Amino acid sequence: MSDVILVRGGAPLNGAVEVLGAKNAVLKLMVATLLAPGRHVIENAPNILDVEIMGRVLDHVGASCVRSGTTLTIDVPEDPIPEAPLDLVRQMRASILVLGALLARTGEARVALPGGDDFGSRPIDYHIRGLESMGAVFELRHGVLYGTAPDGLHGTEVFLEFPSVGATENLLLAAVLAKGTTTIGNAAREPELTDLAEMLQKMGAKIDGAGTSTIEVHGVGSLEPAVHRTVPDRLEAGTYLVAGAITGGTVTVERCRPEHLRMELRKLADTGCVVDANEDSVTITGPDRPTAVDVATLPYPGFHTDMHPQMVAYLSVADGTSLVTENIYAGRFRYLGELNRMGADIHADGQHVVIRGVDELSGCEIDGCDIRAAAALTIAGLRADGLTTITEAHHVDRGYDGWVDKLASLGATIERA
Ligand code: EPU
Secondary structure, X not given: OOOOEEEEOOXXXXXXXXXXXXXXXXXXXXXXXXXXXXXXXXXXXOOOHHHHHHHHHXXXXXXXXXXXXXXXXXXXXXXXXXXXXXXXXHHOHHHHHHHHHHHHHHOEEEEEOOOOEOOEOOOOHHHHHHHHHXXXXXXXEOOEEXXXXXXXXXXXXXXXXXXXXXXXXXXXXXXXXXXXXXXXXXXXXXXXXXXXXXXXXXXXXXXXXXXXXXXEEEOOOOOOOOEEEXXXXXXXXXXXXXXXXXXXXXXXXXXXXXXXXXXXHHHHHHOOOEEEEOOOEEEEEOOOOOEOOOEEEOOOOOEOHHHHHHHHHHHOOOEOEXXXXXXXXXXXXXHHHHHHHOOOEEEEEOOXXXXXXXXXXXXXXXXXXXXXXXXXXXXXXXXXXXXXXXEOOHHHHOOOOOHHHHHXXXXXXXXXX
């Protein structure tokens, strides 16, 4: 796949796009299949790089994952190989979620330890501590985490230091087959996690409280395969809405769940957008120029950190000064330099990003950095004068199925080189 996106700014986006299932749900649903042998079906799966990589993780474990359109059929063996190798974990940190599932299913797991990334170090200490309290024992040797559960996993009370999405999911995946009851306190409440719990329930798991801060799981002896439809991607939806907004156009996002974007829609409305949300679609009309607003990223239902770069790109042309405070990651700021090369006036001070709105951006060559940054820089390019060339554009393929085509269908002058 080509590594460059070319976008020529100026055209207002108009029309409708449909979103697919959430990247951050489908990856976990794929891991959940490892908990039960047999044939599982996951519908509404976006065709993105991260799903492909998770498919390779499943292959490595001995399962097979076959795509037909947006449907994944996953066959899970009786005896999975309890291992996720470094080349895959390095490409996608979410591979770490096989830890809980494999420990629960086989009593052991060998998972290469993921490194940091552009957001900061991203440790997995909450995952480890929680699984240890359920009876797992870990040893780190040559960069690989060896986990065993000598006496099986047992239910316990875990209280997370922070409502980590991944840690909550890893514990949930482990707890469904553990002996007794596990209570996860200060749990993440993200819709993708609720989706995972719903699939696990279809598989026969006994889970109460998913979507709240306290999840109670009553372990069962075994689980059955399931058919499940992935929850729509609120980040994909939100990204197209911001893209429409920055161009002053009118964009409808269909097959989404606007209730999962309440804070993001409220903030967009505060900038002067007209927002019309229905049960499964939302239409936005962007203002000529956004009004500056302050935003703080927070765990769900707060403003999503994965909408932060797109919002900063949008606010770069606002009337006034905005302050975006990043509360989830220590650093998520490499793309700011790229926006400044386009003429934005942005600086980070600790976890705060100060954005002094400029009248216009001008296209130039910029580096895609990461999934959301690449999307944000494309969004900036839609408003910029002249041609913006986004290199390292493969990052966007990790999270957006048909990014360039969907924007082109809305009227953007955009192509993959
Ligand atoms: N953290 C720890 N220790 C842990 C776990 C997390 O200190 O053991 C910290 C992290 O370093 C971070 C914060 O807690 O500062 C939140 O991390 P969390 O565990 O909630 O994030 P995650 O599960 O690793 C998922 C998404 C991210 C999204 C975050 C926050 C997936 C595959 N990834 O990551 O999505 O930003 O939740 O909502 O679900 C993306 O899609 O672009 C993306 C990065």
